Amino acid sequence: MPILNSTFKPRFQFKNGFVSTVYSGLIRTVKLEQTRERIETRDNDFIDLDWSYAESKSDTVIILLHGLEGHAQRPYVTGTAKLFNENGMDAVCMNFRGCSGEDNRLFSSYHSGATDDLDEVVQHCIHNKNYNHIYLKGISLGGNVVLKYLGEDRTVPSQIKGGIGISVPLHLDGSSTELQKLKNRPFAIRFRKHLLDKLRVKQKQFPERLKDNDLNRIKTLRQFDDFYTSKAHGFKDAMDYYEQCSGLQFLPNINVPILVINALNDSFLSPECFPVKEAKHNSNLFLEMPEFGGHVGFIQKGGLYYNEVRALEFVSKS
Incomplete structure (x- = not known):
């Protein structure tokens, strides 16, 4: 078309x-x-x-x-x-x-x-x-x-x-890379804060799987996807998640x-x-x-x- x-x-x-x-x-x-x-x-x-x-x-x-x-x-x-x-x-x-x-x-x-x-x-x-x-x-x-x-x-x-x-x-990998750039820093910080706030709520229900030290090490959205999104949903890591789920x-x-x-x-x-x-x-x-x-x-x-x-x-x- x-x-x-x-x-x-x-x-x-x-x-x-x-x-x-x-x-x-x-x-x-x-x-x-x-x-x-x-x-x-x-x-x-x-x-x-x-x-x-x-x-x-x-x-x-x-x-x-x-x-x-x-x-x-x-x-x-x-x-x-x-x-x-x-x-x-x-x-x-x-x-x-x-x-x-x-x-x-x-x-x-x-x-x-x-x-x-x-x-x-x-x-x-x-x-x-x-x-x-x-x-x-x-x-x-x-x-x-x-x-x-x-x-x-x-x-x-x-x-x-x-x-x-x-x-x-x-293209999830490409968008993840764009979000880490300086031009998008305010948005990346906001997303990261909201996502970590959600994990801290979930931590009360799953304290053995979500430890403070692990959460404190998450500084970027890609690190969040590496630590939580991928592992919680059956992917090997962030890249595996991006490759399997990109709509393109x-x-x-x-x-x-x-x-x-x-x-x-x-x-x-x-x-x-x-x-x-x-x-x-x-x-x-x-x-x-x-x-x-x-x-x-x-x-x-x-x-x-x-x-x-x-x-x-x-x-x-x-």
Whole structure:
């Protein structure tokens, strides 16, 4: 599929990737009434879902997945949910394990390739909620989960009609390297703090597996993935985790329409995260690479974000 020409033109101050990223993450607000539902997982853990609904009964739902250390109340998630509700579709915002305000039960939690949890939510929407049209939208880490899920060696339910990935770190090793650079130091420090805070909560439940000396040695996100993410989820080390879970390798196998929007000035993304070759060889992959937007910072006039409007357009045409 040819690469899409982007029409995104932000105001001058939001052409700066750092400014648009920070504004979107820390300043933007969205008012949305949500209803929480907890579902039990096959491995005796739980996933918390936050629902919002269209005014009239709908047989269409969009499943929304947040990014690293996000949750279902983040504006980059609720903005999409609200827009879809206003256009006749239900929305369910999935909280990854340990991200809903309560620690999950197991030593493991979530990661960039945790597609089994997404499948649990998909199956719940089909068999318990009776939705016939399901769309998936993932932001950042959540986008990688969506694209990996759709391209894995699994039977994708026929109810899934399409997927959307925004600011997706499709090459995890490359994005990890970018996050360690000076330009991203404020973000890396913030992510590391939140992740370690979560581990210290989990330490109370698993003191023998999470010792103070080990936690104090974690200075970078890659070290965190080496120590916890990889070992807790069955990988040898951080590199093994990155190689097995990077969404890039799964793009050729996707057979439902997908839209990927990655901004060229997104400082979190390495060159490999712009899958031009893959888009040209897969008629289901629509790749849009705006010049601006930073990381999930597609700010435009009127309160709606460009990526949210494009997601609605994409779903409406698919």
